Amino acid sequence: MAFKKAIVELGLRRDQVVLVSGIGCHGKMVNYVNVNGFHGIHGRVLPLATGIKLANPTLTVVGFAGDADQYDEGWGHFAHAVRRNIDMTLVVHNNMILGLTTGQATSTSQQEFKTKSTPFGVIPPMLNPVAHALVSNGTFVARGFAGDTRHLTGLMVEAIKHRGFAFLDVFQPCVTFNYLNTYDWVRKRIYKLEEEDHKVANKAKALEKAFEWGERIPSGIFYKEERPTYRDNLPHVKEKSLTELPIEDIDINSLLESMM
């Protein structure tokens, strides 16, 4: 699997890595990858991972969410996590359907797609998470495909190495419930941005590519930039893990004095 390979390739110790997952087909990953793990609740991978990373910056924190998990239930956290630019990674397993609950539409299901909850077809157009990440000032925005493990591993390595918030949307077709967006469906359309001389520093171009959908669908890194992380702006704890601070005998006298 791409994540395990990425950890090995990056030479990370397993006890330095924290895998945070939500609820969905991906959620049980905590059971299958032998690193630290927190299997949280539906939609909340990002704030949970945020708390862990802010508390201890020495950990490599990677969040895994599903498309309903992140783009439906957890959508409200997405733009905020992206713009905060905390040094962590979000991987969304996007199968464009709710699999664990036996096949309902999600916000990345295609318009007119018929599911158990949308027997007459999905009414609104689909969300565009890649474009959203770009306009939310994302510093690393990419898309991968589970049908191409080598490429995906490379993207994961880049995402984890990125100093800042890395967002990686992964097409991971649901072989049980999504009869439309299958491995073959993706394979016919997907191409690699890096093979077409895409410049990852060009945000306008990245946004243009984010809207490309239909006959051809881009994968790879859309956009990448170096921007100070959230912690870079916290000079007092920039180099410190909160977990290592002493908490005995904290002197609050000056505060008490100010209240006298």
Add this chain to the structure above:
Amino acid sequence: MRVVCTMIVNNMSVMVGGEAGAGITRSGFLFAKACLRGGLYVFGANDYQSLIRGGHNFYIARAATEEVYCQADTIDLLLALDKETVVLHKNELVSGGGIVYDGEELSLSEGELSRDDLRLYPVPLKEFVKKLDGELIMRNTVALGATLSLLSYDLEILNGVMKDSFKPEVAELNVKAAKIGYDYAREKYAEDFGYRLEKTKSAGRKRLFLTGNEAVGLGAIQAGCKFYAAYPMTPATPLLHFMAPLDRKYDMIVIQAENEIAAMNMVAGASFAGVRAMTATSGGGFCLMSEALGMTGMTETSPVVVLAQRPGPSTGLPTYSGQGDLRFAIHASQGEFPRVVIAPGDVEECFYTTIEAFNLAEKFQIPAILITDKYLAESHEVAEPFEQNRIEIDRGHLLTDIVYEGEEEYKRHKLTENGISPRAMPGMKGALVRTSADEHTESGYTTDDPDLTTKMNDKRFKKLDALVEELEDYETTKLYGPEEADVTILGWGSTKGPIRETMRLLGKETVKINYLQIIYLTPFPANSVQKILRSARKTIVVENNKTSQLSSLIQEHLLMTVDHKVLQYNGRPFNPRELSERIKEVL
């Protein structure tokens, strides 16, 4: 007609009233703090509507030589910065009470006031401010200066307070403004007002004057809280304002989350990582936090959550006070898991119980909920300086070594005798810390095995047994008054102040009365409550809610009913006079 009365010294209520945004709370606070520094006891409460500008705000400071526990229901001196203040509060003024106002802006006549027993003290506030070339808001300070003169109080004390509260150049201007008001009133109204403030023997003694929110914040910092995430919500917002500027000084991360769901999950994450972490909100935000609160119960993480109540349901009265969320705090989130719910009743308890909350949360690996309300969270009270040598930090079974050297593989949820598993922080060499909001194995892997499910539930609830045992050494209840009494009042939280004042009033009428304050609501201190109820002749529960949630708890845990319930649910705190009348009705 002047009502002639004897001079009243060091016992009065002063109200500052005006529009929102006119610095009302600030001015009231400055006056109150000037009283504190003169050695008096003071209680200061604010009242404001949910508006940015306009609307009516007031701050009422009650000062006396003896201890004061709450506001009074009458006003002795009113600083009216607009007409509405006079209209709304003229009937709360006592006979012989006074009004300081801008005579150029408002005309107050006996006819308009429809009473002739008040002393009127017009001062050209705005004009003086213009002369000083100051901001309009400084008219408050001119009025404060005039007030101190009417009360023959030492202006230097106010000047000292202002110098400590403002930037030097602002302080200097305000000192000038106060002086102008002071001189004007001394010249025009010397010896006219029937009240005086005097320094007491305690002047210069170091005492604190702070709100419940500030006391909780101080407690959190003292307890080693290093991570605070919150979304603004009245009346918990001032706690965020207190913590945010202190992050650098105390090496904390204070983050304004995108909503309460995020705040609670961030705190859960930070706590999992091994840091003492806290969030604060009010009822609506606590609703949003409930799911993640349950997750902390399931994953055995240790957040501290402050629930500062305001009246509901729903948005209710966003800037007022109530106690309607007790049951909610006790039961919030699906399923069953142990928690601790603590309700401090004054600022001192806010400080110490916050530290207890952090210790218990970590020791028993459970969420701790601290429940306050707007009245306690935002009112200023006097407290003796907190004793830092009384503080103990107990992190329970936290593994702090760099390398895990256990004989067997580390298991975050290892089944133990008392249900408490050794807690490693992720990052520890040789240990993998794994947990899940799903039911899980000792190692944190998801399971749906029926035996293990039973075992894990039992494990979590063994911690409750251990917690109950631990709390035997804690002050989970407090008894005020004699052991034996004709009438026993039971209450929790911010009703403490009004109840203690009421006891004083009733004591003067020789009613033998005592009061049991219940500080720990979960686990319920059944033994100590039962002891009092058994010996009580008549019991009265006093609460700021509609359904008397404390009574139902007593019934649930002790199968005992109380004789009477005195309830108020209008968003306002009890006032002692009314409370004593209502208690007398049922005696």
